[in-house]
Amino acid sequence: MMYQFLTDNRAELIARCRTKVAQRSPSGTPGDELDYGVTVFLEQLIKTLQVETTSEPMRSRKVSGPTGGGKPVLSEISESAALHGRELLLHGFTIDEVVHDYGDLCQAISDLAFERGEIIDVDEFRTLNRCLDNAIANAVTEFGYQHDSALAEKQAVALNERLGFFAHELRNQLCTATLALSIIKQGNVGLSGATGGVLDRALVGLGNLIDRSLAEVRMTAGMPVQNKLYSLADFITEIKLSASLEAHVKDCVLTVSEVDPLLAIDVDRDLLLSATGNLLQNAFKFSPSHSEITLNAYAVADRILIDVEDHCGGLPSEDAEKMFLPFVQEGADHSGLGLGLSISRRSVEANHGALSVRNVPGSGCVFTIDLPRHLAAATSSLAVDDA
Incomplete structure (x- = not known):
């Protein structure tokens, strides 16, 4: 048996x-x-x-x-x-x-x-x-x-932590904006004064936080990319409009290069706007007051490059790639979620591009968005597309 x-x-x-x-x-x-x-x-x-x-x-x-x-x-x-x-x-x-x-x-x-x-x-x-x-x-x-x-x-646990950070930042910015607005409504201070500047910074911060969060949701959820051909010049103009406000709030100088009107990009506009906008936000955040932040868009062979150069002081070369990891924050200012560069890279990659950083020792960093080059022959402007 x-x-x-x-x-x-x-x-x-x-x-x-x-x-x-x-x-x-x-x-x-x-x-x-x-x-x-x-x-x-x-x-x-x-x-x-x-x-x-x-x-x-x-x-x-x-x-x-x-x-x-x-x-x-x-x-x-x-x-x-x-x-x-x-x-x-x-x-x-x-x-x-x-x-x-x-x-x-x-x-x-x-x-x-x-x-x-x-x-x-x-x-x-x-x-x-x-x-x-x-x-x-x-x-x-x-x-x-x-x-x-x-x-x-x-x-x-990870999601709750991220939601907690997001809610904390959202509450802080909203409370600041509400307090500044209530003081202005009392009639003792004007919009052009220091309190108006506080309100501006809070509203810009709210907009940036929401833009990054929406881009992350799209990337995480795997929503389809909605590509369309756009004039590069029009795209840079739109970025310049929003970035100019932040430059004023941060007391920095924004310099934007002239763009060849024949250049075009085939992208999901919202994702690329979020990615480029975040690079500029970081540039203003980590550069001292009165610094010059440069936005430069141009073509090299079959590629279109968009450079954002800041004056953060530079960083050790071994830390360059770490900046693109989620929840990694470089520099003394640790406000925010530490997700911006990670989301930006994913947004650029979703548009068949690449996002890299080059260190300029003692000066700052140059972030470069690398995209396929197209001709602007049948492009629609961003303004027309929004209409």
């Missing part, structure tokens, strides 16, 4: 499985927990085989579950296999290793039976396969459920 063979050789089978499991296990994983699924499953397999030799063989289904494999059902094997799958996830195993655990025991039984000349009949092998199917199905199901739950919890 197979159950007698398994009972007599229980220690040897467990030892062989322990050796295989240890070879795959992460360092420092407790051996007793690695053995738990195999040892308990072996006991349940023996119990199942014993019951099937009685006058009521179907009672074994309470121990090992029905035939079918792959559909988890309530049984002793299902409960212990689910626990085993959960433990393996906690110890850093992969789903492949969950399956290997049970495969190790099957292989150990087959090898040892061959070595000892033990004959196992077809029905007993069918029982073994049924038990393995149900154990693997439940272990894998629980492993996947716990993995998905842990991932969902991690994502929820």
